[in-house]
Amino acid sequence: MxxxxxxxxxxxxxxxxxxxxxxxxxxxxxxxxxxxxxxxxxxxxxxxxxxxxxxxxxxxxxxxxxxxxxxxxxxxxxxxxxxxxxxxxxxxxxxxxxxxxxxxxxxxxxxxxxxxxRIMVCHVLRYTGFWATLKKIIDSGELGKVINIQHNENIGNFHIAHSFVRGNWRNSDITSSLIMQKSCHDMDLLTWLCNSKAKSVSSFGELTYFNKAHAPEGSAERCSKCGIMDCRFDARKVYLPIAGNWPATVLSVDQSEESLIKAIEEGPYGRCVYKCDNNVCDHQVAIFEFENGIHASFNLSGFTNRMCRTIKVMCENGEIRGDDEKNEIEIICFTSNWQQEPEVKTLNPDVREGFHGGGDAGLMEQFLDMIQGDDVENLSAIERSIESHVMAIAAEKARVEHRIVEMKELR
CATH class of the missing domain: 3.40.50.720 (NAD(P)-binding Rossmann-like Domain)
Incomplete structure (x- = not known):
């Protein structure tokens, strides 16, 4: 091939x-x-x-x-x-x-x-053991129908500074809104788990912290020229200790200290996080109503230490709690009263090699099998994946226009 x-x-x-x-x-x-x-x-x-x-x-x-x-x-x-x-x-x-x-x-x-x-969109989370297991539990109906979902994307404080303040996806005029670029994954998960298209959405969010108003007095435009010694965003603290690993590998092909220092002194990743040309949100919330009656809240934030996704799926007869970084899913059955011990089952799905909990590898295996001619399902075919983009665009429209947006306005 x-x-x-x-x-x-x-x-x-x-x-x-x-x-x-x-x-x-x-x-x-x-x-x-x-x-x-x-x-x-x-x-x-x-x-x-x-x-x-x-x-x-x-x-x-x-x-x-x-x-x-x-x-x-x-x-x-x-x-x-x-x-x-x-x-x-x-x-x-x-x-x-x-x-x-x-x-x-x-x-x-x-x-x-x-x-x-055939187009396979890189919604890699569909190809992970964690999210595939969660989907299987929901579809089994063992807890009854889904009523509502709470879903959190915890970007990680260092990650938002790297990718969405200093990095390629900092400015929606150049790339996309935060909820589109970072979270069309999550829009895809929600419509997949709910087995329904979204009907309407409201959303709120802003660029609250990573702006000039929060720059320390006396701070410079670049970390290499700054005298603020206790800043956790100092690019030298961020990248030099992790040379050879992401996200230091984004700065330079050559991962020597000399090359990284040069990139910090001259490139975009050495800029003060409070003085960049970023305009995307650093946090956003959205509430979706789906056509089948399920409601879902989504919280996207760069103010977390961990970089992970957590979810709670609330059903007729129990709830499902998941943490993809810990690779742990809890299934909790409801009880008749508060003294009764609930039946709790904990699952740790299989994890493949690589990023996104093995999703990158799972996606590639599926794509290569498809091109090879095997009879495999294109889980993230463009006909399916486009719904997540409708949701992200609608959520951003709702945030900017400060109103509920009906999906029929976009479809």
Whole structure:
């Protein structure tokens, strides 16, 4: 099997490296504008200059030259890059979000269906043992019907500073809203677990903390020039001790101390977190009403120490509590009175290797099996995945316009 990688950043490399290292596929073409990332990926996959490009448009001039594509470019590039691939008849693994623009999402879906191309959107959580087990419990009906859900995405304080204050997804004018970029995963989980489309949503959230109003007196524009010694966001404290690991690996291909210090002194990840050009929320809440009557609250926050998702599913005859970082699911049956001990069952689902609780690996295995011709279900086909984007766009619209948004306004 031969694949082309378009976008050799962190996410694209995770997918392509998995296929390459597990000998499931050859990476025969590479498209990457950044010189350092392009050079490293070219060496990794053993490619010559004729198989390496800086622009997808130049690659597409070759016609259809491999079995499928991995597209992991920036959010607002997805439409152009994906439509070009679909015109050539490619099957695609597409990093989420599909696009920040709903019309573009619909356009990609419609062309894929028209040209009979398969798109697997990287909603990796569907492919984890944890979330698949939770879904199985709900669908079994052992606790009756779902009444309502509380779902939390705990971004982690260091993570929001890295990715959504200093990093690529800091500004919605350049990429997406926070709830789209970070949480279309969670919108997808909710519609999947509820087995229903959303009907309406209200939402609140702001950029409360990571702004100039909270900058310490006397702080500099960059950490390397700042005299505030007790700041936990000092980039030297954040990245140097974890060289060779994420998120330090985002700063530079070369993970030597010298290269990291240079990146901190010159690049975006060395900027003061209170003085960046970020505009996305640092916290947001949303309440969804689903067409089948289920209600769900969603809390997204960068003010947590842990980086995980926690959930409580409240059913007719019991509740389910889950923590994906601990890989623990509790099933609790209701009792007749407060003195009676409830029946509690604790599950620890199987975990695969890799990020997102093994979801990245599970996604790639499913995608490669699908391209190979195996009879597997595309759990995150674009026809399904688009609903999560409708939910995220509606939630952001509700937040900005300070009102309840009916989904029929967008569909």
């Amino acid at each position: 031969e694949l082309a990688l378009i976008g050799a950043g962190q996410r694209g490399r995770i997918y392509a490296d998995y296929a390459f290292e597990h000998k499931r596929a050859k990476i025969t073409f590479l498209v990457e504008p950044d010189e350092n990332r392009r050079r490293e990926a070219k060496e990794k996959y053993g490619l010559d200059d004729a198989h390496v490009f800086t622009d997808p448009a130049d690659f597409y001039k070759l016609g259809k030259v491999c079995d499928a594509l991995i597209i992991a470019t920036m959010d607002r590039q997805h439409y152009e890059h994906t439509m070009g691939a679909l015109e050539l008849g490619y099957d695609i693994l597409l990093e989420k979000p599909i696009s920040p623009d709903l019309d573009e999402c619909i356009g990609i879906r419609d062309l894929a269906l028209k040209n009979k191309c």
